[in-house]
Amino acid sequence: MAAAQAHENQKGRGSLPGGLQRLIDDITDPKVDWREQLSRWVGENGKRQDYTYGRPSRRSESLGQYMPSLKKYGTAPVCVMVDTSGSVGTARLKEGLSEIQGVCEDLGIGVRAVICDAAVHEDVDVEDAYELAEHLSGGGGSNFNPAFEKLQEEGFDGVVIAFTDGDICVPSTKPENLKGVLWCIYEGCHAPTDRYGETIEIPRD
Numbered sequence: 001m002a003a004a005q006a007h008e009n010q011k012g013r014g015s016l017p018g019g020l021q022r023l024i025d026d027i028t029d030p031k032v033d034w035r036e037q038l039s040r041w042v043g044e045n046g047k048r049q050d051y052t053y054g055r056p057s058r059r060s061e062s063l064g065q066y067m068p069s070l071k072k073y074g075t076a077p078v079c080v081m082v083d084t085s086g087s088v089g090t091a092r093l094k095e096g097l098s099e100i101q102g103v104c105e106d107l108g109i110g111v112r113a114v115i116c117d118a119a120v121h122e123d124v125d126v127e128d129a130y131e132l133a134e135h136l137s138g139g140g141g142s143n144f145n146p147a148f149e150k151l152q153e154e155g156f157d158g159v160v161i162a163f164t165d166g167d168i169c170v171p172s173t174k175p176e177n178l179k180g181v182l183w184c185i186y187e188g189c190h191a192p193t194d195r196y197g198e199t200i201e202i203p204r205d
Contacts, residue, residue: 030102031095031203032184038106041198045159045180077158078103078111081147084138085117087167092186093136095202096163099184101129103161111161116147123150142168144192148175163202165189 080100084093104111104127113132115122118141126132144162151160152175160181166189174181174196181197191199 030099032099032102032200034099034102034106037200038103041180041182077156078107078109079151079156079158079160080111080113080132081144081160081162081164082113082115082132082136083117083142083144083162083164083168084115084121084136085142085168086139087142088165088186092165095186095204096184097129097133099163099202100132104128114147114150116144117141118143118146120146120150144168144170151175152177164192166192168192 080103082093082096082100088096100111100113110125110127113122113124113126113135114120115124115135115137117138121137122135124132124135126135144164148160148171155177157177157179159179161184162181163184165186166183170192172193172195183191183193183197183199184202185191185199186202187204191197
């Protein structure tokens with residue numbers, strides 16, 4: 001892992017052979033208020049949602065008051081893309097997993113997860129980030145195009161939430177079937193394109 005990271009620090013965009021298994025020891029609390037973000041952004045991109053007191057928000061305890069959680073109905077599908085290229089690094093992957101856990105909890109549903117470096121390694125439905133961590137692999141080049149092409153071939157018409165450091169190839173235009181793309185960029189990095197989609201920064205600890 002140290003050799004891989006040193007290599008990518010020199011090369012920039014990931015170029016190592018694929019198949020490097022990432023070891024995830026723990027998942028910390030997410031830093032993004034996904035309930036707020038997703039109620040606005042995902043709601044604008046094909047999901048109708050409301051609040052319910054049937055299942056308390058995970059932030060209720062920390063805020064000292066009973067907070068409603070989101071209740072979904074008439075929802076469009078959500079696909080989480082995870083960049084596991086060599087330039088990302090284990091620390092950022094942990095940050096990404098923490099935020100994906102927040103997505104699952106604040107949406108109140110599992111998500112489809114596509115794991116990709118220069119190729120799609122996994123395409124799985126998971127209930128939370130702990131389950132997702134078992135499927136992480138990669139460490140090679142940096143290319144989201146195969147993942148987007150896969151969704152396009154399927155006619156996937158939902159929304160994509162992509163976790164990346166931005167040093168990755170993406171389609172030049174938004175695939176026509178997608179309702180929207182949200183680029184979740186690690187702090188200090190940049191969005192892979194400014195031609196489409198919205199961007200949110202994931203702060204460090």
